[in-house]
Amino acid sequence: MRFTHGGKCIAVYNLSGSFYATSGICTHEHAFMSEGYIDGETVECPLHQGLFNIRTGAALSPPVTKNLQTFKTKVENGQVYVLVE
Numbered sequence: 732m733r734f735t736h737g738g739k740c741i742a743v744y745n746l747s748g749s750f751y752a753t754s755g756i757c758t759h760e761h762a763f764m765s766e767g768y769i770d771g772e773t774v775e776c777p778l779h780q781g782l783f784n785i786r787t788g789a790a791l792s793p794p795v796t797k798n799l800q801t802f803k804t805k806v807e808n809g810q811v812y813v814l815v816e
């Protein structure tokens with residue numbers, strides 16, 4: 732899913748009950764990572780199919796060369812929190 736906080740777009744991923752958060756916009760061009768295809772720990776950008784590791788934000792394949800920013804998450808009382816500085 733995607734949300735915006737303080738002007739920053741964030742994508743949140745649920746990988747088998749573990750939650751991760753990255754910048755919600757691809758580092759290549761303007762595409763929402765929340766609309767990408769998830770395969771295991773990888774998310775594929777919906778625009779040009781660049782791949783990122785969801786846990787680390789690492790750019791894995793062209794055309795993406797710059798990592799996604801990642802954010803810490805925690806779950807408390809059924810709520811998912813994302814630490815956005």
Ligand code: FES
Nearest residue numbers: 757760776779781
């Ligand atoms: S916009 Fe994401 S790979 Fe091009």
